[in-house]
Amino acid sequence: xxxxxxxxxxxxxxxxxxxxxxxxxxxxxxxxxxxxxxxxxxxxxxxxxxxxxxxxxxxxxxxxxxxxxxxxxxxxxxxxxxxxxxxxxxxxxxxxxxxxxxxxxxxxxxxxxxxxxxxxxxxxxxxxxxxxxxxxxxxxxxxxxxxxxxxxxxxxxxxxxxxxx
Amino acid sequence: xxxxxxxxxxxxxxxxxxxxxxxxxxxxxxxxxxxxxxxxxxxxxxxxxxxxxxxxxxxxxxxxxxxxxxxxxxxxxxxxxxxxxxxxxxxxxxxxxxxxxxxxxxxxxxxxxxxxxxxxxxxxxxxxxxxxxxxxxxxxxxxxxxxxxxxxxxxxxxxxxxxxxxxxxxxxxxxxxxxxxxxxxxxxxxxxxxxx
Numbered sequence: 001x002x003x004x005x006x007x008x009x010x011x012x013x014x015x016x017x018x019x020x021x022x023x024x025x026x027x028x029x030x031x032x033x034x035x036x037x038x039x040x041x042x043x044x045x046x047x048x049x050x051x052x053x054x055x056x057x058x059x060x061x062x063x064x065x066x067x068x069x070x071x072x073x074x075x076x077x078x079x080x081x082x083x084x085x086x087x088x089x090x091x092x093x094x095x096x097x098x099x100x101x102x103x104x105x106x107x108x109x110x111x112x113x114x115x116x117x118x119x120x121x122x123x124x125x126x127x128x129x130x131x132x133x134x135x136x137x138x139x140x141x142x143x144x145x146x147x148x149x150x151x152x153x154x155x156x157x158x159x160x161x162x163x164x165x
Numbered sequence: 166x167x168x169x170x171x172x173x174x175x176x177x178x179x180x181x182x183x184x185x186x187x188x189x190x191x192x193x194x195x196x197x198x199x200x201x202x203x204x205x206x207x208x209x210x211x212x213x214x215x216x217x218x219x220x221x222x223x224x225x226x227x228x229x230x231x232x233x234x235x236x237x238x239x240x241x242x243x244x245x246x247x248x249x250x251x252x253x254x255x256x257x258x259x260x261x262x263x264x265x266x267x268x269x270x271x272x273x274x275x276x277x278x279x280x281x282x283x284x285x286x287x288x289x290x291x292x293x294x295x296x297x298x299x300x301x302x303x304x305x306x307x308x309x310x311x312x313x314x315x316x317x318x319x320x321x322x323x324x325x326x327x328x329x330x331x332x333x334x335x336x337x338x339x340x341x342x343x344x345x346x347x348x349x350x351x352x353x354x355x356x357x358x359x360x361x
Contacts, residue, residue, distance in 0.1 A: 037354035038340055044347045051349065105211065105327045106344035114341040116327035 013138055016131045017072050020085055023128060024069030030112035031062040042109030046095050082136040089129040096122055189259035190237040193228035198359050201227075202332040204238045204320045207252060207271045208245035208279050211345055212329040216272040219348050226352065232359060237264065239316040240328050247284050250304075252313050254288040257303035258296075266291050267300075333358065 031039045040058035043049065049057065068088070071081040092110070096117050099106055108115045115121065201223070205212040227233035239256065241248035251271050258267040270291045271278070278287045289297045303309055323332060323341065331342045331351075335358045342351070 034340065035354060035357055037350060037357060038342065041342055041347060041350045041354065044350055045344045051347070054350075104344075107327070107342075114324055114326070114330075114343065116343060118326075 009138065013135060014075075016135050017075065017082075020128065020132055020135065021069045021072030024065045024072060024085070026069075027111055028062045028066035028069060032066070034112060036062075038113050039109060042107045042113060045106035045109075046099060048095065078139040079136075082132060082139045086129070086132040086136045089125065089132050093122075093125045093129050096125060189262060190256075190264050191234060192224070192265075193234045194231040195234050197227075197231055197234040198335065199227065199233040199355060200236065200334040201233050202236045202238050202334070204240040204316070204323075204325050204328060204330045204332065206240055206242050206245055206248045206328040207255065207268075208248040208275065209242065209328045210275070213272045213275045215329045215346060216268070219346050219351070222348050223351075227355060233355070237268070238320060239313045240320045240325065240330070241313070241317070242328060245279075247279060247282055249313065250284045251278070251288075253304040253309060254284060254300060256309045256312050257300045257306070258288065258292070260303050260309070261296055261299055263292065263296065263300075335359075335361070 036055075036058045039062070040054050043057055044051070044054045065088075068081060068084055071077055072085060096108065100117050100122060105116055107113055108117045108121045110121065110125065203215075203220075205216070223233070223235070228235045239252040241252045255264060255267050255271060258264055267288050270287055271284075274287045278284050285301070288300065292300060320330075323339070325332070325341065325343075327343045329343070331346070333340045333342065333355065340354075340358075342354075
């Protein structure tokens with residue numbers, strides 16, 4: 001019973017990780033294919049950073065998203081990657097909610113230019129955030145030796161499934 | 166054989182008319198390295214800010230210097246009840262070469278007519294009595310209304326979903342820029358595009 005539950009959970013975690021990894025890679029590609037100043041203008045519209053920081057974020061964030069997407073896809077560093085994804089999505093979602101609550105219509109900047117913040121973009125990013133938070137929760141929980149998902153002590157070198165979270 | 170001829174006869178006048186209107190709503194050198202299409206809504210506050218605060222700089226630095234060809238496109242949003250009427254008067258005034266004058270007054274007085282709905286009175290304030298009559302008649306002309314619809318459809322095809330949106334075109338590649346603009350960043354972006 002516990003074993004089948006573990007399997008289902010492992011599959012679920014992999015699916016969430018693959019989805020998040022793929023989306024982060026797509027988000028990075030959609031920004032890197034255009035001049036970085038286009039993304040800089042989208043960031044500037046949020047009005048939270050001075051211009052030097054806007055330019056720095058526009059140059060580096062897509063590469064960070066690419067790296068994070070690749071790490072999520074490979075399953076390496078499960079705690080760090082899921083926590084980083086959660087933190088990043090929490091930041092994006094918070095900024096988008098703030099802008100939407102103020103009644104402003106600006107470019108989301110999520111997947112390149114030309115997408116205004118709307119209930120649909122909020123629902124999409126909210127779902128991604130929920131997925132990332134679940135992934136983070138599970139990756140930390142499964143490391144506990146007496147967790148109900150890991151009922152018995154695991155011999156050294158046999159915990160291969162854990163390494164993939 | 167006759168069919169293509171009939172088709173051309175039907176289509177050519179419409180194309181000629183559209184091109185004529187485009188010229189009346191376009192500024193600068195048509196063979197400039199950059200083409201900028203501005204999708205705008207006369208009742209949208211951000212469009213007003215762009216028109217009054219940033220557009221003069223774009224005109225000064227890019228349009229008047231032959232670096233960019235600017236084309237106005239109407240994109241009245243359904244949430245703005247007087248936007249389509251304002252666009253109709255603006256397009257009608259383009260037919261008599263007064264688009265920029267009417268666009269200016271519509272944006273300057275936007276808070277007022279958006280509130281009281283006196284769009285025609287606002288437009289009339291910058292026109293001579295003879296031009297007022299022409300514009301009033303043209304604003305109901307199906308070809309003018311069709312022109313607005315064409316701009317809207319073009320915007321939808323470009324997946325434009327907010328106003329104002331600048332569609333910057335360089336060597337066939339299109340870069341949409343939506344929302345409020347930081348002119349310094351826009352200038353760097355346009356200069357970067359031109360230098361490529």
